[in-house]
Amino acid sequence: MPEELALTIEDLDVRFGPVRALSGVSLRVEEGTICAVLGANGAGKTTLLRTVSGLNRPQYGQIRLNGTDLTSVPPESLIRLGVAHVPEGAGIIGELTVVENLRLGALWRGDRSAAATSLERTYELFPVLRERSAQPASNLSGGERQMLAIGRALMAEPRVLLLDEPSLGLAPLVTRQIMQLIRQLRNDRGLTVLIVEQNANSALSIADHGVVLAGGRVVLRDTAEQLLGDEQTRHAYLGF
Amino acid sequence: MEHFLNLTINGFANGAIFAALALSLIIIYQATRVVNFAQPALALVAAYTAMAVTQASGSYWLGFVAALVCGLASGALVERVLIRPVQSSASPLNPVIVTLGLLLLLMGAVGMIWGNEPHSFGYAFDYRGRPSPADIWAVVSVALAAALLFALYRLTPLGLRMRAAAMRPEIARMLGVRVGSMLTLGWGIASVIGALAGMLAAPPFLYPNVLDTIFVLGLAAAVIGGLDNPFGAILGGLLMGLTTSYVSGYFGSELTALAALGVLIVVLSVRPDGLFTRPTARKV
Numbered sequence: 061m062p063e064e065l066a067l068t069i070e071d072l073d074v075r076f077g078p079v080r081a082l083s084g085v086s087l088r089v090e091e092g093t094i095c096a097v098l099g100a101n102g103a104g105k106t107t108l109l110r111t112v113s114g115l116n117r118p119q120y121g122q123i124r125l126n127g128t129d130l131t132s133v134p135p136e137s138l139i140r141l142g143v144a145h146v147p148e149g150a151g152i153i154g155e156l157t158v159v160e161n162l163r164l165g166a167l168w169r170g171d172r173s174a175a176a177t178s179l180e181r182t183y184e185l186f187p188v189l190r191e192r193s194a195q196p197a198s199n200l201s202g203g204e205r206q207m208l209a210i211g212r213a214l215m216a217e218p219r220v221l222l223l224d225e226p227s228l229g230l231a232p233l234v235t236r237q238i239m240q241l242i243r244q245l246r247n248d249r250g251l252t253v254l255i256v257e258q259n260a261n262s263a264l265s266i267a268d269h270g271v272v273l274a275g276g277r278v279v280l281r282d283t284a285e286q287l288l289g290d291e292q293t294r295h296a297y298l299g300f
Numbered sequence: 301m302e303h304f305l306n307l308t309i310n311g312f313a314n315g316a317i318f319a320a321l322a323l324s325l326i327i328i329y330q331a332t333r334v335v336n337f338a339q340p341a342l343a344l345v346a347a348y349t350a351m352a353v354t355q356a357s358g359s360y361w362l363g364f365v366a367a368l369v370c371g372l373a374s375g376a377l378v379e380r381v382l383i384r385p386v387q388s389s390a391s392p393l394n395p396v397i398v399t400l401g402l403l404l405l406l407m408g409a410v411g412m413i414w415g416n417e418p419h420s421f422g423y424a425f426d427y428r429g430r431p432s433p434a435d436i437w438a439v440v441s442v443a444l445a446a447a448l449l450f451a452l453y454r455l456t457p458l459g460l461r462m463r464a465a466a467m468r469p470e471i472a473r474m475l476g477v478r479v480g481s482m483l484t485l486g487w488g489i490a491s492v493i494g495a496l497a498g499m500l501a502a503p504p505f506l507y508p509n510v511l512d513t514i515f516v517l518g519l520a521a522a523v524i525g526g527l528d529n530p531f532g533a534i535l536g537g538l539l540m541g542l543t544t545s546y547v548s549g550y551f552g553s554e555l556t557a558l559a560a561l562g563v564l565i566v567v568l569s570v571r572p573d574g575l576f577t578r579p580t581a582r583k584v
Binding site for chain 2: 113115134135136137138139140144145147151152153155156160163164165167168212216
């Protein structure tokens, strides 16, 4: 069997008690591409990401990265396999300083000089984080928090980035900056990105492929271009 | 004037002990939101262990080290075996009740093993003079322990992991922190500080109820400090130590408990969240 270079989700079922959050969700994100998962509130988008990162356990189905089974890998081990998760609302730790938040992302590597290199790279990407490195992270603006969260994930030097609603609560201009940055990361570092968004327009503007979830099922999948171009699907599922 | 000086010195020495107990409570409270009522019992077991080791070896310091090791091991064990299974239960009160039960169990067990009558228990240093070497040791050892704690939590990668695990466990897990191990370690470290407090507070006699008053004052110190702030715990401890020392020196020792309660009421009516807690927004 040839080695598959992709994040593969197969036939995923997730239930919370009697509630089916995901039913038979399958998805394949080729290495170095961006896949946008779209859908309304409660469609199962966040559940999907949390299941990939091991925070939720699926009742059925499999998640693989380049042929390695991730399905029963606990969250604290996932980052060691090259998957970094930026949770909904950024998930920065407000009581810690900016630089402490960043350092946390690289601690598992246990390699100080590699961490220092990653820190320098992250500061080059986000100069504002260098300026504010000694401040408590709670002082940051919404856009800066999202940058910090992405920067912290990059400190782990991941191959796969899971992004949960990076545009949440951000001004349109800031959202555009963040999206451009994600595109740039994919181009420069060959990152594989699975991005969950309610803001379908901005996510599709940088994605290669898109998937629409409704009621925990995949109802539509296509290239980002097609999804953006087809007026009917836009009206029916994406609301713009 | 000399009386005042003596009382002040005595207040600092006692305050250091209250501060150590308050610290041990706060480390656990910050990490797991549990007030560990079993802390004095763990310290008691550590002190009895020290007594046994000292009797067998003839060395006070071997016993002292044994007490700290016993604190580390027992604290870690309690978290892992007793607290972890009830931590995720619906009521946040459950782990607290478990610590209360453990307190009664351990105090009973200590009495069964070593008896309820007092055993003589040595000071680390000479207790005569004001300040006596033992007084100085109480202040110095607690200050040293607090400094080491500060360095561990603020300056080392391990400390960063422990803080992250305490603040946002789920986020910490996503960043590769083994949260369970960090909590176990936190309980262990807290109980080392508790064991130190026990070693300082017990002399000259060791018996199952020897730490009761000290624990109540230590808990009051932790609450005064805001339950969430290590500096608050230390200052709360010193405040308690000085107040109780002055009151018992000038007005009689029977008023000590009342004075402690008075300080607690005054502080909490002026600053309901304790002296040093900044108001923080919590997401629910």
